[in-house]
Amino acid sequence: MSLLNAFRAATALTVLVSTSAFAETLTIATVNNGDMIRMQGFTEDFTAKTGHEVEWVTLEENVLRQRVTTDISAKGGQFDIMTIGMYETPIWAKNEWLVPLDDLGDEYDAGDILPAMAGGLSYEGTLYAAPFYGESSMIMYRTDLMEAAGMEMPDAPTWDFVAEAARAMTNKDKEIYGICLRGKAGWGENMAFLTATGNAFGARWFDEDWKPQFDSEAWANTLNFYIELLNDAGPPGASNNGFNENLSLFQQGKCGMWIDATVAASFVTNPDDSTVADKVGFALAPDTGLGRRSNWLWAWALAIPAGTQKEDAAKEFVKWATSKEYIELVAAKDGWANVPPGARKSLYENENYKEVPFAKMTLESILSADPTNPTIDPVPYVGVQFAAIPEFAGIATQVGQEFSAALAGQQTAEEALAKAQALTADEMEAAGY
Structure with a gap:
């Protein structure tokens, strides 16, 4: 073996050992809605980029709510990431049950999240769950x-x-x-x-x-x-x-x-x-x-329970799944009509998405809901x-x-x-x- 080839082999082995040493297997609880099912089909992209594997626990909506609430309140530790919404997030954050998501980096562009979504998924001004999609x-x-x-x-x-x-x-x-x-x-x-x-x-x-x-x-x-x-x-x-x-x-x-x-x-x-x-x-x-x-007004969002032993890997997944890049990944494969809607301002400024027939009505519906003044x-x-x-x-x-x-x-x-x-x-x- 030449010196160059030996160096390449050693380098490859070092990378492999390094990746496997830090790779985690994340357990994620999610709802059996179509966008979440679609996300599971893209997780090979996440694994290829990070080395982390994902195990999905996909549940009907009522069952999901019960399972994640029971687990987090009892500190059961079954899940590294939970799919929750605007109801649970501020209550659980107040109880210190969730990891704050205020350090996802400049490239994540948290300021691009629609204010209605960021507000409902925050506690005392700090984001505790990242919206995968938002809806009215x-x-x-x-x-x-x-x-x-x-x-x-x-x-x-x-x-x-x-x-x-x-x-x-x-x-x-x-x-x-x-x-x-x-x-x-x-x-x-x-x-x-x-x-x-x-x-x-x-x-x-x-x-x-x-x-x-x-x-x-x-x-x-x-x-x-x-x-x-x-x-x-x-x-x-x-x-x-x-x-x-x-x-x-x-x-x-x-x-x-x-x-x-x-x-x-x-x-x-x-x-x-x-x-x-x-x-x-x-x-x-x-x-x-x-x-x-x-x-x-609602968002299905990804949150990390406090006490997980895999916080860094979990944050990598949350960043990946709720990023602008993930939206582009779905658009490239399944078309703009099938990207997760309602979470980011930039989506509704995108000329490709403006051509989607329901985009305008979705945004108008989201903007017309007022959680601070909901009733007559x-x-x-x-x-x-x-x-x-x-x-x-x-x-x-x-x-x-x-x-x-x-x-x-x-x-x-x-x-x-x-x-x-x-x-x-x-x-x-x-x-x-």
């Missing part, structure tokens, strides 16, 4: 069915228009349902939708003294309207349907309208997955003329589709079960609201409010 909610609708019904969707419709259109588009004999909405119980499932919808109807979770408001006329109007609409124009078994179930129904051509996360737009317009990809329009979530729309009457909490207090998740899960049971016909709306009022009052009193 909006109407996705079948343009062909709307035209056949003799109606035209406004950019900013009312709930009365939506209800009229949903009933006009319904043809149950052909398994076409005018509207698909979340009915599956869960604080981040049916209660995310119903809390945001309640805002538009003048409802609120609590008054300024933290007294529950489910005995109000506004909540009665919200829940009765929702149940009647789905009974008339929704699919059978609507009480079992969450985000993924309704996405599947829409892609199969069975929903005239679907009001849900803006992030779904890329999946309903993808011809590889959607039978109605070329027949989809978009509009803002509806209102009732009272000054609030029914759209929420004043409230003591922050959050559009949730109240940012530790007790909310447990209470809203129970309330969601009552509302889902009412939708399934197992009790009346009035009975569900009475139970919601009583259980919320009991829980808040026990918590010392």
Whole structure:
């Protein structure tokens, strides 16, 4: 062997030993949404750049919330990175359960994150979770069915228009349902939708003294309207349907309208997955003329639990997955319509992305949601589709079960609201409010 070749071999061996000595295997808990599934397909790029391997724990939304909450509160240490949202981040950061993400470097450009996302994922001005994608909610609708019904969707419709259109588009004999909405119980499932919808109807979770408001006329109007609409124009078994179930129904051509996360737009317009990809329009979530729309504000974000033994490697993954470069990586392979939306300002300044048909409506929906002023009457909490207090998740899960049971016909709306009022009052009193 020549001296040069010997040097090259020794150098290669040194690099290999160095990489393997510092390489980690990261365990990441994430939700089974399409963008997260897509991210898993790109992790070879991360491994090639860093040497770190990734093990995925992919869970349904309600299960994910339960698993990561249990693990981090008990300091279980199962995960090196968790997928969490705007509700958990400030609460967990206050408890010192999360690693601050204030040292990701100039090249990461944290200042490029949309202010609405950075604000919701920070505590006392420090970022504790990096947004993989951000979302609001909006109407996705079948343009062909709307035209056949003799109606035209406004950019900013009312709930009365939506209800009229949903009933006009319904043809149950052909398994076409005018509207698909979340009915599956869960604080981040049916209660995310119903809390945001309640805002538009003048409802609120609590008054300024933290007294529950489910005995109000506004909540009665919200829940009765929702149940009647789905009974008339929704699919059978609507009480079992969450985000993924309704996405599947829409892609199969069975929903005239679907009001849900803006992030779904890329999946309903993808011809590889959607039978109605070329027949989809978009509009803002509806209102009732009272000054609030029914759209929420959320980010699925990556956070690092305090106490992980792999903090440096975990930060490398967070930087990779939420970077501008990752967006370009997805765009190069899957097209600009399929990049994770709603997180970075630069995406909405990109000329390629401006041509995506739902980009403008997504940004308008995100910007129109105000977590500091979510309701018509004043409230003591922050959050559009949730109240940012530790007790909310447990209470809203129970309330969601009552509302889902009412939708399934197992009790009346009035009975569900009475139970919601009583259980919320009991829980808040026990918590010392």
